[in-house]
Amino acid sequence: MSDNRTPVSPVRIAVIQYDPQVGLKHCDGNLSRGLVLAERAVRDGANLIVLPELANTGYTFQSRAEAYAHAETLEEGRSLQAWTDFAVEHQVYLAAGFAEREGLKLVWGWTLAAGSWQPTFVAFVSLPAAFVLLFGGGWQVTISGALLGALLVTPASLIVVNYLCYPLQLPAVVGNVSGMALASILAFILCKLFSSWGRPSERSSVAEPVAVPPDYGVIWTLRRVLADFSEAPFFGNELASLGLLLGALLAYQLAPEEPAYGSLLLMPMIAGQFLASLVGVVFWRQQWRARSWYPTYIPIVSIVPATVLAHGGNWQVVVTSAVLGALVAPPLAAAISQRLPGYMHGYIGNVMSMAICTLAIVPLVGVLAGGGL
Incomplete structure (x- = not known):
C-alpha cells in the first residue's frame, strides 16, 4: 500500500520585514526592533528567522565615512553578538545582513570610526622624508624617521x-x-638628545652628478609650476605631477563625486592651484635664482583648496586665494625656516606658514568675495 501523505519539512521559516533607519542614533532601536519581531516569530513556531539586509543600520548611506561609522567587525560586532545570543537562547537559526568592516589592528585606525575625514596621511608627507634629506640615507635614519612620523x-x-x-x-x-x-x-x-636616532650611514664615494643651472625662462617656469604639485620640498618632479593631475582628472571623469571630498569643486581647485604656483614662480623668480629653491608650492597644498572648499569655486574665490597665497606664504615660510636651528629641517617653516596663512586668508577671502566669515 503506497504512502500518499505529504512530507512535512522540519523547518518553519519566518521572513521579517521592517524599516531600519540610517543614523547612529537609530542603531539601538533598529537592533531591538528586529529582536522583538524575531521573538514573536519564535512564539509562532519559526526556527529559521530571516531579518532584512542591514537590519541594524538601515540601508542607504550618503558617504563612505557614514558607512564606515555604522559598520561592525565580524569578531567584535555588538549586533552580531546580540543575534548570536538570541539564536543560542531560543535554539533557532537567525539570518541577518550587516555592514562589515575589517578589524583594524593599526595604532591609529580607531579614528576612522569617527565618521569624518581623518589625517592619517600626515606622516607620509612630512617627517620621514625630511629625516632622510637632513641626515642622509641608511636603514637607521629611515626607520627612525618612519617610526617618529607614525x-x-x-x-x-x-x-x-x-x-x-x-x-x-x-x-x-x-x-x-x-x-x-x-x-x-x-x-x-x-634626535639632538639621542644622536644615534639620526646618525647617517656612510656616504657613497660615487660622485654626485653636477646640475646645470636653469635659465629661468618660459620652459623652466612651466616645468616649475607643474613640479609644485608633487610635494616640492621632497620630490618636486613635473612628470610625477603630470601623472597626479591626469589621475585626478580621470577619477573626476569616472566619478565626479569622489575627488575633493565629494564637493564637485575639483576643477576650480586645480585652476586655483595652477594660478597660485604660476603667480608665485613668476613673482618670486629672483628668489629662485638666489636660493635655487623657494616654497612657491605652499598655496597649492593648503590655502587654495581650503578656501575653495570653504567658499565655493567662483572666480573671485579662486583668483583671490591664489594671488594672496602666492604673494604672502612663500616669504613667510622662508623667514621662519631661516630662524630654525640647524638640526631642524626647513620644511617646518613651510608647514607653519601654511597654518598661519590659511587661518588668515580663508576668512579674508570670504569677506572679499561676499561670503562673510
Missing part, C-alpha cells in the same frame, strides 16, 4: 584636527600642518 606626527595632527579644527569649524588643513610642525620640532629635539 608615533608623533599622526597623533599630533589627529588631536589638533579633532579637538580644535572640527569644534571651531577651522579648515582641517590647519590641523594637519600644525601637527606636522609641532611633532617635527619635538622629533628633531629628541
